[in-house]
């Protein structure tokens with residue numbers, strides 16, 4: 001499949017600015033989504049690993065399978081990485097803040113940067129660390145546009161724009177978009193994305209989530225027929241009684257990305273990542 005480029009100007013500017021800042025920083029916090037920690041790894045952060053220690057923070061613990069997330073934490077720690085998992089909307093970050101406090105140099109504040117791909121929760125993590133709404137948080141990728149400092153107790157922390165992998169292919173973007181970390185328009189729009197998700201849910205034995213939430217049964221028909229059935233069930237209709245497929249697709253994508261269909265881990269430690277196969 002062809003390459004899909006999504007690397008707007010603010011990502012290029014953000015990565016240049018961060019590279020200039022590296023010498024002033026002590027540590028990076030890499031933010032990834034607990035539902036897919038390999039898919040949401042940042043190649044930009046990987047390129048900085050030799051410069052400074054990188055600690056891992058898995059977000060959206062509340063949307064992932066709990067036992068799989070604790071296996072991911074073990075997996076990171078077995079590689080020698082510090083790692084935590086949070087529901088950033090609810091959890092206190094005391095243990096992470098304590099660990100940061102222990103790294104504080106003797107005569108000044110610790111300086112760190114929060115890094116990662118778009119929409120993984122970097123700004124919400126920063127707000128949790130500093131204990132106030134310092135950074136703008138939003139449901140769409142691409143909210144933070146620049147690099148800025150905030151002050152916490154004993155540390156200074158930089159928020160940064162999400163930096164996508166400029167070389168990621170369509171399959172990677174499709175999987176990222178399902179969990180809200182890429183934009184539908186990058187891979188051909190909502191309909192294509194929703195049909196792909198239906199196919200993936202069916203082939204991975206996850207259709208039961210849709211069945212349980214919306215009582216739409218997979219009777220063996222096409223992915224299009226199932227999207228239509230979802231639209232009918234949710235009342236996404238056009239004048240004359242037909243189904244508004246775009247609206248139905250959007251409802252399905254939103255429900256999956258925000259966990260309303262249930263908690264799902266798309267990746268498990270030791271399993272080959274499924275997003276690699278069709279790229």
Ligand SMILES: Nc1nc2c(ncn2[C@@H]2O[C@H](COP(=O)(O)OP(=O)(O)OP(=O)(O)O)[C@@H](O)[C@H]2O)c(=O)[nH]1
Pocket residue numbers: 059060061062063086087088089116117118119120121122123124125136137138139140141142143144145160161162163
């Ligand atoms: N349920 C849940 N939602 C979360 C969690 N962490 C972040 N979010 C939501 O994810 C969305 C993105 O959060 P941000 O902090 O803006 O993400 P970001 O990485 O700064 O995004 P960009 O600046 O666009 O790259 C927001 O709607 C958050 O409320 C979490 O642990 N659980």
Ligand SMILES: [Mg+2]
Pocket residue numbers: 122123124136137143144160161162
């Ligand atoms: Mg942000």
